[in-house]
């Protein structure tokens with residue numbers, strides 16, 4: 373694991389008293405959350421629950437009204453390089469004139485710092501990440517000529533070339549087919565097996581127990597967080613989704629047990 | 631070519647190149663109309679700078695103008711971030727406001743001074759050769775070539791230092807700030823560069839030509855390439871070509887030079903819009919036609935293939951009912967015969983081995 377003057381026992385992410393508002397609308401209210409190292413965590417909640425806002429405010433991309441975020445025991449601002457971010461796919465202009473490999477190379481910019489340009493080493497790194505996500509053959513392609521799942525893989529590859537230890541992903545499975553989903557899960561699980569921490573916004577309640585060890589249920593406030601087998605139950609889901617859920621984890625578990 | 635003509639073209643080339651560089655980023659950031667906002671906002675800066683220095687020809691007027699351009703952009707950003715109105719509306723709110731403040735100041739405190747947008751804003755490129763830089767009796771050429779030359783140099787330095795920062799923050803702002811670049815800072819640096827370029831160029835060649843040179847060449851380049859670097863390069867090439875050919879068109883037709891250059895920009899765009907190989911109008915039409923033909927050929931081949939294997943056939947190939955007209959049907963048949971994928975015997979169509987092969991590889995993906 374990477375270690376740049378970090379506290380070995382501190383959790384990967386610790387969020388304390390986090391409150392975020394847009395205008396006079398409170399979007400996140402007094403969140404306390406701990407993400408242990410080497411865990412794979414789902415952030416679950418209805419549309420507009422503040423999942424994207426949580427991921428962004430952890431990184432200071434939206435201003436916090438109150439609260440502190442620490443990564444490996446130190447303030448996020450000092451640990452920026454430890455955190456890698458995979459935004460929602462729809463957040464960028466895919467008609468931008470650039471190739472797949474150049475997009476992935478952007479992941480190396482953080483390590484390069486200001487002004488220094490990427491060279492051969494960065495190029496190799498980008499190709500390596502593309503190979504990992506099985507997109508090597510598309511390296512020279514313009515990014516607008518990719519399918520949704522391929523775009524998602526490119527974003528993942530861009531995150532992989534960052535030498536980070538914490539990965540924040542916003543709906544990595546949005547609009548991808550089953551094969552791509554499995555491929556992405558495999559890569560994320562490899563990261564976790566290597567001691568990295570993964571936090572992903574997730575929408576499909578059916579796959580939560582299969583993919584993740586831990587879950588944070590969110591709806592403005594934090595409804596519950598902990599191990600999937602302990603807190604992923606219908607009571608908490610009702611609370612998070614305001615009784616509008618028709619998914620009952622217990623039934624599924626029972627079915628599986630039969 | 632007279633020295634006079636040479637000077638005009640020299641200034642135009644420098645202006646075109648310095649406009650195209652930041653222009654590429656403005657177009658990609660969907661902010662090209664910012665130049666319009668800047669062109670109206672700078673009167674305020676000019677007036678305030680004039681009140682301070684009391685001299686209409688002072689270089690501080692240019693600095694004041696550039697500063698008010700940046701002010702306009704910051705205000706537009708601020709209105710925009712409040713998310714109460716749409717982006718285009720925030721542009722429309724801010725610059726008339728700044729412009730009207732300038733007009734009020736002007737009519738209240740400077741009624742007897744001859745100062746208006748036109749005196750500073752609307753340079754005229756035809757006069758560029760007359761305003762010369764003379765140092766200790768030596769004629770060094772048109773002043774605006776030096777002013778714009780410095781701005782071009784600044785733009786080149788800016789883009790070569792901050793190329794990757796500009797690229798990543800234009801493509802994906804939140805990612806850029808997550809890796810520690812400061813997209814806001816980059817944004818304001820870019821806007822300062824744009825503002826300075828605009829003001830310098832307004833003074834040298836007039837505002838309509840500047841807007842044309844900032845927006846149109848990058849739009850042409852955008853349709854022709856998939857790489858940001860090549861897009862910037864091509865923008866510069868388009869800008870310079872439009873400037874030079876616009877000059878000679880004006881010379882030939884004996885019309886206004888700046889107008890003619892802006893006009894040639896428009897003509898370039900029309901040509902690229904129609905002719906760009908992939909994204910141009912004709913390119914897209916050609917591609918559509920090719921796809922339609924491909925699809926028609928494939929459907930005929932597949933139905934022959936299925937018929938051959940005794941499978942149910944939705945449209946009987948011989949009836950050719952699957953095509954919209956008998957003409958189109960015979961065209962498809964003719965093409966396929968030429969390619970050797972079908973053969974005709976006794977008025978009936980048959981697949982050749984080559985045709986079978988195509989069905990297997992392209993249609994069934996084997």
Ligand SMILES: Nc1ncnc2c1ncn2[C@@H]1O[C@H](COP(=O)(O)OP(=O)(O)OP(=O)(O)O)[C@@H](O)[C@H]1O
Nearest residue numbers: 394395399417418419420421422423424425426713
């Ligand atoms: N930039 C913004 N300005 C104002 N309000 C915003 C902004 N971004 C989000 N919101 C509001 O904040 C709330 C939370 O948004 P957020 O994007 O975090 O939800 P989410 O949980 O990610 O939803 P989804 O599942 O739809 O992605 C929503 O009600 C949204 O309308």
Ligand SMILES: [Mg+2]
Nearest residue numbers: 423424425460
């Ligand atoms: Mg979201």
